[in-house]
Amino acid sequence: xxxxxxxxxxxxxxxxxxxxxxxxxxxxxxxxxxxxxxxxxxxxxxxxxxxxxxxxxxxxxxxxxxxxxxxxxxxxxxxxxxxxxxxxxxxxxxxxxxxxxxxxxxxxxxxxxxxxxxxxxxxxxxxxxxxxxxxxxxxxxxxxxxxxxxxxxxxx
Numbered sequence: 782x783x784x785x786x787x788x789x790x791x792x793x794x795x796x797x798x799x800x801x802x803x804x805x806x807x808x809x810x811x812x813x814x815x816x817x818x819x820x821x822x823x824x825x826x827x828x829x830x831x832x833x834x835x836x837x838x839x840x841x842x843x844x845x846x847x848x849x850x851x852x853x854x855x856x857x858x859x860x861x862x863x864x865x866x867x868x869x870x871x872x873x874x875x876x877x878x879x880x881x882x883x884x885x886x887x888x889x890x891x892x893x894x895x896x897x898x899x900x901x902x903x904x905x906x907x908x909x910x911x912x913x914x915x916x917x918x919x920x921x922x923x924x925x926x927x928x929x930x931x932x933x934x935x936x937x
Contacts, residue, residue: 814899818843820890822909831913834862834877837888841895844869849895858913859886878913886911 818841825836839849851864854874862875878886889908896902 814897815901816843816897817901817904818845818895818897819903819905820849820895820907822888822890822907824909824911826911830883831878831886831911832915834875835859835886835911835913837874837876837909837911839872839874839890841870843897845895845897848897853890853894855889855891857887858884878915880915882916883912883914886913 820842821840823838823840824831825838839854841849846869847866849866849872851861851874854861854864856874856876859876859878862877863873865873867873874888876886876888878884887908887910890903890906892904892906893902
């Protein structure tokens with residue numbers, strides 16, 4: 782005599798298989814991610830004139846994993862320092878402005894420099910400028926003629 786499986790046993794097996802396939806990432810795959818990631822750059826000295834090192838923060842629209850590195854950033858008007866990956870959606874770079882006066886530090890990231898988890902590259906570039914003033918290299922002093930005592934001369 783042939784024994785047939787009970788219908789509820791078949792239902793339980795089908796349900797278990799469905800749960801397993803879903804847990805492994807199978808099943809309905811949905812729509813693939815085709816959206817390019819973007820980056821927004823902010824400065825620790827926003828709205829002011831920086832007088833020392835500036836921390837630039839790079840905030841991504843989605844997780845870019847480890848595809849974004851310090852080498853993806855172009856710095857002008859200063860020297861790149863410590864690069865820190867805060868998370869998959871945020872990184873920072875400390876930039877020290879050029880010494881000796883007022884100027885501008887700028888950081889930029891070109892298109893196609895990083896990708897999201899679905900391997901979509903960034904299609905838009907981003908840049909930010911920060912005004913700086915690290916002081917003057919000129920030595921102060923009077924070039925006038927002393928007419929009142931005590932008067933100390935620095936000639937010769």
